Amino acid sequence: MTLIKQLTNQDEFIGYYLLKEVEIKQTNSTPPKDYLDLVLADATGELPAKLWDASPLDKETFFPMGLVKVKGLVQTYRDRLQVKIIQIRPAKTEDGVKLTDFIRSAPISSKELIHTIHQVMNGIFDTEIRKIVEFCVGKVEEKLEHAPAAKTHHHAYFGGLAYHMVRMLELGEFLCGQRPFLNADLLKAGIILHDIAKPEEMVAQLGIVSEYSLQGKLVGHISMASNWITEAAVRLGIDPEAPKVMGLQHLVLSHHNLGEWGSPVQPQMAEAVALHYIDALDAKLQMVEDALHTTPETEEWTPMIRGLENKAIYRLKP
Numbered sequence: 001m002t003l004i005k006q007l008t009n010q011d012e013f014i015g016y017y018l019l020k021e022v023e024i025k026q027t028n029s030t031p032p033k034d035y036l037d038l039v040l041a042d043a044t045g046e047l048p049a050k051l052w053d054a055s056p057l058d059k060e061t062f063f064p065m066g067l068v069k070v071k072g073l074v075q076t077y078r079d080r081l082q083v084k085i086i087q088i089r090p091a092k093t094e095d096g097v098k099l100t101d102f103i104r105s106a107p108i109s110s111k112e113l114i115h116t117i118h119q120v121m122n123g124i125f126d127t128e129i130r131k132i133v134e135f136c137v138g139k140v141e142e143k144l145e146h147a148p149a150a151k152t153h154h155h156a157y158f159g160g161l162a163y164h165m166v167r168m169l170e171l172g173e174f175l176c177g178q179r180p181f182l183n184a185d186l187l188k189a190g191i192i193l194h195d196i197a198k199p200e201e202m203v204a205q206l207g208i209v210s211e212y213s214l215q216g217k218l219v220g221h222i223s224m225a226s227n228w229i230t231e232a233a234v235r236l237g238i239d240p241e242a243p244k245v246m247g248l249q250h251l252v253l254s255h256h257n258l259g260e261w262g263s264p265v266q267p268q269m270a271e272a273v274a275l276h277y278i279d280a281l282d283a284k285l286q287m288v289e290d291a292l293h294t295t296p297e298t299e300e301w302t303p304m305i306r307g308l309e310n311k312a313i314y315r316l317k318p
Contacts, residue, residue, distance in 0.1 A: 005044035005294050009081060011074040016091055017042055018102035019066045020208055024059055027052075036062060040070065040083060041208075042102045045294030047074075049083035058088075064210050067091035067099060079312075080303050103206045106159035110145040113162035117144075120169050121192060126185045128238050132248060133189045135232035136196050136225065143199035151202060151209040153307045154283040154290070158207030161198055164282060165191060171278045179274075186244075186271040190251030194275060197224035222262055225252045251275050288313050 002013040021039035026032035036051040036058060049072065051058060062068065071087040091097050106113065121137065124130040140147070149155030149164040168191045176184040201216030201224065202209045215224065226249045233240040247269060254272045256263035257280075267273045284307065291302035291313055302313045 003044045004040065004042050004047055006296060007047065007074045007081065007083075008296055008298065009074055009076050012072070012086075013074070014069070014071045016067060016069050016095065016097045016102075018099070018208075019062060019064055019068055020046055022062050022064050022066075024054065034059065036085075038062070038085070040068075040072075041104075043104050045104075047081055047083050049085055051085040051088060061090060062088070065099070065205055065208065067095075067097055067102065069095065099206065103208070104157040105207065106155075106157065106163035108159075108163060108166070110159040110162060113159060113166050114145055116166050116169070117162060117192060120188055124185045124188055126244065128236070128242075129185050129189050129244060129248065131236050132229055132232040132238070132245070133192055135236065136193055136228045139228060140196060140199040143204075146204070146207055147199040148202070148204055148207045148209060149195060149198065149283075151212075154286045156207075156209070160207060161195060164195065164286070167282045167286075168278050171282065172274070175274055175278070181270065182274055183271055186247055186251065186269075187274055189248055190255070190271055190275045191278065193225055193229065193248065193252055194255045194279060195221060195225075197221040197228065200224060220262065222253060222256065222264075247271075255279055284308060 002015045004017070007013060017040040019038060020041040023037045024034055025037045026034055034054045036054045038049040038051060040047050040049045067090070069089050069091055070085060072083040072085045074081055075084055117137070121130065121133050124133060137144070144162055146158050147162070148157055148160040155161065155164040169188065172187050172191050176182050176187060198221045201213060201221040203211050203213055229245060229248050229252065230240050233242070233245045238245060250265065250269055251272050254263050254265045254267040255275050257266060257276045267276050287305050287307045291305050292315060295302045300315055302315070304310045304312050
């Protein structure tokens with residue numbers, strides 16, 4: 001079977017893949033014709049695909065999280081690879097393929113990642129900050145093991161959110177050693193809490209996001225997490241207007257930095273500045289790593305990366 005990572009322009013191939021996304025669209029022709037806008041995925045990556053002239057049966061047959069057998073042709077469109085589907089059918093039991101074979105996951109086991117997060121959380125010296133963090137983590141404990149960090153941009157796979165947190169905690173530990181003026185308890189708490197509501201913001205199965213929840217659409221993970229901090233303070237008998245509580249809220253509310261990126265306030269604490277750049281550094285480097293990992297080694301350039309202002313990354317070979 002041909003892996004997504006191995007596909008290059010003008011390759012004709014046959015293989016089994018996961019339908020990560022399925023959307024019915026119409027062409028600009030007169031009269032317009034229905035087609036299926038798909039994303040094919042396996043453990044090595046994903047590619048957009050088009051099933052032109054979709055029949056009524058096609059529109060009733062193919063749904064996200066389904067396994068399919070595809071015969072397709074790889075083409076280049078606007079400098080990006082996409083698949084023209086020649087034939088497609090749902091996978092059958094006798095094909096011997098299972099969903100978990102096509103799921104990408106973090107390179108470290110989820111159980112190990114969760115253990116690390118708990119270790120750091122338990123190491124927060126300030127009792128009130130630690131209890132607030134424990135309360136918020138407890139809200140998503142069951143989902144944290146498999147939750148992705150995003151739908152598409154970065155760490156968008158099984159265990160991606162926990163992996164993102166742990167990588168950020170490693171960067172945070174280094175910065176606190178290099179810059180002793182940073183409050184380590186606040187920064188650790190901010191790292192754990194900044195995306196803690198994402199499992200409630202997104203509807204995900206096996207690390208693949210199908211849609212955003214109603215709460216995710218109307219409130220969003222940043223405001224949800226800030227609300228959880230207030231709820232934790234009230235339930236724990238901590239003054240919700242205490243500086244440390246507002247400090248935790250500020251870390252969460254400002255971590256995207258700009259209003260157009262989702263933050264209602266900009267970082268105005270040293271730890272908030274650190275959190276924003278730690279988050280951005282890990283997210284953007286993960287985008288680069290993912291692009292390099294999913295681009296065939298024969299290719300010098302990755303596809304353009306949306307989260308990096310649509311820049312491609314050059315693979316320098318020795």
